[in-house]
Amino acid sequence: MAKEQFFYSQTRQLFTTLENISQRSGVSRGKAFEDLLQACVAALAAETMEPAYFEAIQAHTEGSPGKRGVDLFPKFLAQLIESMSEQDQDLLGDLFEGSISYGEKGQFLTPESVSELMANLTIDAAEKTAEKKTQVINDPCCGTGRMLLKAGEINPQAELCGQDIDARCVRMTALNLSLRGKYGYVVCGNSLTLESKFAYRVGSFYHELPNGRRRGVIREIPLEQTPVPFVTDTTRTATQGLFAQQEADSHEPDQAQKISQTIMEVPQWLFRLEQRMDNVESGNDSDQSIQVEKEESTNTKSVPDNDRVKTQKKLF
Structure with a gap:
């Protein structure tokens, strides 16, 4: 197994807490880290994401109070906030790259x-x-x-x-x-x-x-x-159907140019979509077929x- 390496000294205490959660809950370090992130996000959501919070802690509630994995979740968040106030660095990214991903799938963070x-x-x-x-x-x-x-x-x-x-x-x-x-x-x-x-x-x-x-x-x-x-599911399905039809007709010589033209039009379509989004936001869009909900x-x-x-x- 790869050895953990961190750029910042404060990351080490976060790693220790993460490792303790993993051992207490009997889950992998990666699973514990994913649940920690989801729980921390929900904890900062003013009780608007309670279902997500309970889903995140579900695998960490076994055992007696004080010895469960979930009991260390507040400690991790407190350590993170305290460390960030002392040193304004990306400690989460350092922890992720140094003990979770190890650069898997070429996933290296920009220095x-x-x-x-x-x-x-x-x-x-x-x-x-x-x-x-x-x-x-x-x-x-x-x-x-x-x-x-x-x-x-x-x-x-x-x-x-x-x-x-x-x-x-x-x-x-x-x-x-x-x-x-x-x-x-x-x-x-x-x-x-x-x-x-x-x-x-x-x-x-x-x-x-x-x-x-x-x-x-x-x-x-x-x-x-x-x-x-x-892209919505409806648009995606329609687009996939279009390309499927073009592929079915690709054996005909006169269809090759149409296929190439369709592919080249996709970036232009996305650009027009972006323009339409800007028009809707500014209130200048006359076509009511595209509705963008802006109210909170x-x-x-x-x-x-x-x-x-x-x-x-x-x-x-």
């Missing part, structure tokens, strides 16, 4: 120094101050959100949007952004095929409950409420923009 360089080369600091509207920064393969974090340092008021096909990375990005007081979206899906599974809205919000108001920093939202385009849930309320600086300084 933070390189992420900082790329953010500075990509984002114009003067441009962000000249524009009045909120700048949206997207990373279509965000990993643990390192580039988004560096981009957020350059423009603290930007909306950060990350996409990744790995649910573990999506939850690590959501935790990294929310615990640093950032605002944005994190989507679990394939940014090439536009197939998406779920999405999180990151940023301080209030949730009304019968016993009072709760404040959270992560909540799950419908895909329609994200700025990321996605009736029982949640986002924190005003002027509170963002306060949120970044102090989470609660």
Whole structure:
């Protein structure tokens, strides 16, 4: 088995707690890590993701109180927050790469120094101050959100949007952004095929409950409420049928040009879809066949923009 290696000393205590959870619950380290991420995200959701929380701890409730794996979940989150306050580094990514993935499937995280360089080369600091509207920064393969974090340092008021096909990375990005007081979206899906599974809205919000108001920093939202385009099951089925028909007719010489033309039109179709999404958002779309839901849930309320600086300084 590969030996654990970490860049930061604070990661070692997180690894020790993770290993203890794995041993207490009798599950693999990878399974314990996945459940920890889901539970931590749900814990910061102001009781809006309780089913996800109970699903995450289900495999860690065996044993007497105080000796169960679930009893160490709060300790892990507390260690993470305390370590991040002492050293502003991607400890979750360090733990993931050094003790979970070991670079499986070529999954290596971009070094933070390189992420900082790329953010500075990509984002114009003067441009962000000249524009009045909120700048949206997207990373279509965000990993643990390192580039988004560096981009957020350059423009603290930007909306950060990350996409990744790995649910573990999506939850690590959501935790990294929310615990640093950032605002944005994190989507679990394939940014090439536009197939998406779920999405999180990151940023301080209030949730009304019968016993009072709760404040959270992560909540799950419908895909329609994200700025990321996605393909519905209906559209995907229709597209697959189109290509299947084209493939069936490919034996005819005069069909070869049509197939090539259809394939070349796909990026143009995606570009037109993006334009339509922009038109709908600005209220200039005359075609009512595409509806984009922008309203937040009736029982949640986002924190005003002027509170963002306060949120970044102090989470609660």
